[in-house]
Amino acid sequence: MKPEKQSPQKTRFNFSAFIQEMYHSFESVAANREITFTLDNKLPESFFTCYDEAEIEKVFFNLLSNAFKFTSSGGQVTIRIRQIVQPYCEGLPMFPEQQVSTLIESSYLFIEITDTGMGFNQGEADKIFEPFYRAKEDIYKQVSGTGIGLSLTRSIVQQHQGSIWATSTEGKGTCFMILLPDTEKQKEQANDVSRSYPSEINKKVVLLVEETETRNKQTVLLVDDNQEVLEYLEQQLQHDYIVMKAINGKDALEQIDKTYPHIVISDVMMPEMNGLELCMRIKEDQNFCHIPVILLTAKSMVSQIEEGLEAGADDYIVKPFQVSLLKARIKNILSLREKLKNIYGESSTLKQLGVEEPEENNDFLSQYIDIVKANISNQELDVSVIYQALGMSRANFYRKVKAVTGLSPIELIKNIRLEAGAKLLKESSMNVSEVAQHVGFSSRSYFARSFKTVYGMSPTEYQESKQ
Structure with a gap:
């Protein structure tokens, strides 16, 4: 589980060259599956933008992977990109009313990724962006994944003050549409503003604020062998906590020994050391037994929940779940610990x-x-x-x-x-x-x-x- 970076790490890069590279990276997939793959880029050859390039790459990778996953041999996948300015709706009848109402910048990139694949019921258009939502199997009989990919995609787009939505018809195909602000112009405006203030003063203020915020945050250790899940949860939690990640129980124990997190959130099923063993190792160690543990699992059997609680888990959440539930559980557990510490600071007799x-x-x-x-x-x-x-x-x-x-x-x-x-x-x-x-x-x-x-x-x- 990781979606919500505090702020994208924006850099200036040539978006046209970037999208050409993304296109080339999927050409072999298209050839192997005998799918017609087309790039229709209306931007100039040198079109610079200011986004978090690594995060935007995840957006295209997730959407193109889905497109090829659900498109059969002989089908088509197309990328279309163009720049749009006011009025936003002109020539773009597919814009939903709620999307148009959020457009406040003078210039946007409009991106479409379409396929002629299986499609889905339009009634699912909003659900597909929810965490852990599972669609049907793809045409290659592979489960469509944990449902993190599209949720992560939406989160990244929103971090860039953009919008994403989809239209689809079962049996005919799907079109994902994205609006991203033309941040190159925004960056130029920001540079003009920053030049009106002493740069060293600005820098010191920012550093002081960031240091204070970090010092006041508690540390959460996420443990899961699924990188997509780790990234999703990190994005969701890192606004409120310092987030660390581990890929299994063994890796987690090594990090716990070095950093002493305030709470551990771990998946149950992992290689090398699973979540149950990790929980038992934490609770049996005099150095770490005070650290609360929340276990996450897709298993809903009562016996599995009992096994987790017997291992010493402080809480147990069954997938799929709303991230708001996980956040509430984390907050409640850490708040209780803080109350106990405050009381103990006043009197050693609880x-x-x-x-x-x-x-x-x-x-x-x-x-x-x-x-x-x-x-x-x-x-x-x-x-x-x-x-x-x-x-x-x-x-x-x-x-x-x-x-x-x-x-x-x-x-x-x-x-x-x-x-x-x-x-x-x-x-x-x-x-x-x-x-x-x-x-x-x-x-x-x-x-x-x-x-x-x-x-x-x-x-x-x-x-x-x-x-």
Whole structure:
């Protein structure tokens, strides 16, 4: 699953030369299948545009692949390209009303890719662009794919402020039509505007904004052996998250060890290591077991869902599904984790607040707390004592504590000391100075300041309120 790049990586290139190369790349396919393949390009030989060339190449590749896939021997596939200006509807009666209403630029490229293939019911014209929509088998008895290709195509076109639609007649053929703004003119206008501002200031502002946005984003790891699916999901999620990708469970584990993502979304059926094994490996590892996992699968049997949940999955989504559902599940899981971290930052006793800790974190946190409490009076307690006792590396230990609690190891130690201090103030006859010394604070004043930050009152006030 990947459609929605934050912004296309636009470069200036000769569109006529580009489309000629695309035509040549499919000539052998046409010859082998005995299909007449025609390019009707009305643009000048040197016609420069400013698009994301790699993404536009995907658009043509997907549409031409579909055209040849559904066209039999003796049929025809045609590419037609021309430039259009106001009025947009003149000479173009196939323009739907809703498409015309969105045209706001002075110049567009109009692209048609037609075939004389199987076609489809015009009532499906909108559905074919939906994720995971499956049409019938093609004439070569190959399933038409995951339904990601056309959804990806539409997404790329929309990223370029363009439109795409289709008309078709069963048994007669299909025509895909695309409108792309003539961005070469837009680029010239943009350059004129940018020259009116100091370039270095503009550059710094952009960099600061991008850095802030990236720093505030959580990281999602997508795992799937289908590159098309990975690209689709990346496009859908990367506006809100930092997105990483892995092609199987083995690759995913290597990335998790290096980057510690906030959540993993994995397909179940993959080579080398499938999603179920990946999930079990994550949940059984002390370093990673706090990372939530969502499994995606085409299997809808109850037994398969149970198998995924038994592997420790936090959620399980059956294909096909709406991307909005996946986004909602991701948001809910990550929001819950953040709430738990915020609560833990205020008080190390979650159960006092009626909140249950995530089950996979119980062992880690309980062991951490036990080690600190065993050394509670030691003012020189070093975090190395804790991560060595837990059998973790220093780097993994720091990342684990931060991911589970939102605190640094030192901050968590202080909160555990404060919790122990609060208990002593409430249940023992010690005075504030004695409690401070017993729970490892170097001075009464430091203990008092820290205590008030967490509990909202001084140790003395807290002790009096509990008597």
